Amino acid sequence: MGEKIRLDKMLSNMGKGTRSEVKDALRFGQVKVNGMTVRVGKEKIDSDEDEVTYRGEIVTYKKYLYLMLNKPQGVISATEDNHHETVIDLIDESYKHYELFPVGRLDIDTEGLLIITNDGELTHNLLSPKKHVPKTYIAKVEGVVGDADIDAFAKGIVLDDGYACKPAELIIDSVKDGFSNVTLTIHEGKFHQVKRMFEAQGGLVVYLKRTMMNALTLDPELELGSYKELSEDELKLLVQGVEINQ
Template sequence: MARKEKQRLDKILAHIGFGTRKEIKKLVKEKRVKVNEEIVNDPGLHVWTGHDRIEVDEEEVQYREFIYLMMNKPQGVISATEDRYDEVVIDLLEPEHALFQPFPVGRLDKDTEGLLLLTNDGQLAHQLLSPKKHVSKTYYATIRGVVSEEDVELFKQGVVLDDGYQTLPGELKILKSGPESEIELTIYEGKFHQVKRMFEAVGKKVTYLKRLSMGPLTLDDDLEPGEYRELTDDEVKQLKSPELY
């Protein structure tokens, strides 16, 4: 639900994709905009979001301040809003979602795929990324080398990375052990290249990495790499739950 506050009509309509201020001024001049069933003559009219009824061409406009997107990030795409050389996750969005100017919450390496949350809700992003909050992240990975119960115990204690940092305890689950192992790993922090560096610390190499979940949010199985969808109201509520933090 939109937060109730007073804003300029042209700002609201621009925010949800009805064009530039100049284009919205033209809509108003053509008497195509109504507020509370009254034709508007002033594009700068202040209206109450979440309360006043706004219509354009007889269709009610649903205002919202924030957008929340779940993406299955594909390999080869950068977790950023812009990059001079590579495609970024924002490039994968439809115009009606891109206009909200969402940004990725955290990052996945260029060669990593899986769950990525995008939003323009800075407060929620801060909560999810705060090192003090220890929000869980679960990954599936294929590993070059035999992953053993000894590794499970080492990860449970926290491993020492190449820069001397000892990670928080992680939960390592072996799905298949062999020359090419398969695992799931849950960690509670987000150091640079952390999963890859944790396995390097025990003499093994990550050959494929996919994020499956972040906090209460689990990757939708129906999303192919590069696809995304809006979060449900229930998923947003879970992400904002005080119990998570």
């Protein structure tokens, strides 16, 4: 059994029109439930069991939407802004009725994996400090990162404001011409945290990209600025060990 929901609310939530437009469609016999014309919007339907058609088109009800976005530089992690393009501006108008928002934030000059959703409870759980959800980044750092840095990150870097970060996993991928390419996994999300962690060690991050959140990896086929709906398997990886709305 699925969720019991009013027919007119279901159609409106799925972006099929304003309440008045849906009311007109019902009145003119343009809505059917299990093949039968229904003209009363307050009738309850089962979101899983009942087949609803609107002007001949089957309407599938989804209460929550989960998108994977490959965020480009120059775009801010917000729902609206007067000066910059936001991650929500990158999403097609057909999703607008879901009232989406980003799960956390990536700095304006940081690329990579960002989840866009309308699931507030999941967002809270993924961002809760108590959950210790891991986030993995690849970074290019000006300066030579070495074994001493790996040890320092493992013990917990102390930031410029005195905050002691949780232990983090640092992997050195390559060092060349005074720059280090590294992979870093952290378990919290303080303001500019990755950059500040390397600054505390005397390094300067010149490129940063998030590649994983929890067990979910950024789809390598997803170009910068592009997005896709999470598959069921991908959603399971994202919420692994974290409570989620059903």
